[in-house]
Amino acid sequence: MSVIFAVCPWIVYAIVSSFTSVAVASLVSGAAALILIGLRIARGGRPAEMTIDIASAVFFIAIAVCAAATGSDLVGRYIGAASELWLALVVAIGLALSRPFTEPIASREVPPELHGTDAFRKFNVKITKAWLGSFLAAGLLILVSIAILGPEGRFATYVLIPISILVPVRYTAYLAGKERLDAVPA
Template structure:
């Protein structure tokens, strides 16, 4: 569940915005993102492994500035949709530059000897594609809900599905890949019987 840590600022923003206002939600999310970046840099995480965090910092810095400068801006009405669009943009960008954002997260729980392998790249490209598709679909759902003034339950449901489906996929897919790798290692370690 290490990959969920990257979304903590987004979850905090979503939760706090409705309680204390979007300005303070954005500011707390920015602080949480900054703390995560600094913590990871101190522990040796490279910048290329922080695509999600750096993209989040840019978004929350801009949103905080706008929210405090114009607290009654029409952007507040679309902050959920804009968040999904930005997450999709980060994910699409990471794929375009051939640095799937999930790679940085996966490196924190995968032995270094696997990082340069084609299999590691393929797994992370696949996982990032699923998250990217989900962010994109969630952005469309958010704009539709805003346009149709959908009830809160519908908004919570699409957010839960938009996060839950790729999280479940990631967990199952990575577990299946690890099991296959472990089986292959066992199989190659056993000498052939004549």
């Protein structure tokens, strides 16, 4: 469910940006992210579980300010690439600090005796690296599509962003199933 919450502000942006400016759409999306963070906290969520949500709120509010200040289409043209690269940076910083963003989320899904084990930590580092690679690849591919196709290249965003989420989600599910199978005695 946390992935659904994390993606909601991006869905809001996709809808709202279709009929208003980048600045307004970003502001609305930032507000949506903050509301969702508040709802998750009210349900007992911990901020450590909301790295992507918090990063999304910061991103959209910063984009709203930049778009309002510049009043240009340039921000809108690069927002897809910027969002993916921003998330890659957030995930990379977490890894550099030995705090994979998936670990607090995964700790809700496994028995407490597994928390803090080397296997649990390695698993989370592995899937967090998958998220990092996915965000980074999507961001760079969006930039390449804009470089090649000009402003129309931003439409690659509509394909690459969902893929950048689906691939690590599926990879995580695959690894989780594999780890469970490996843990079952023969």
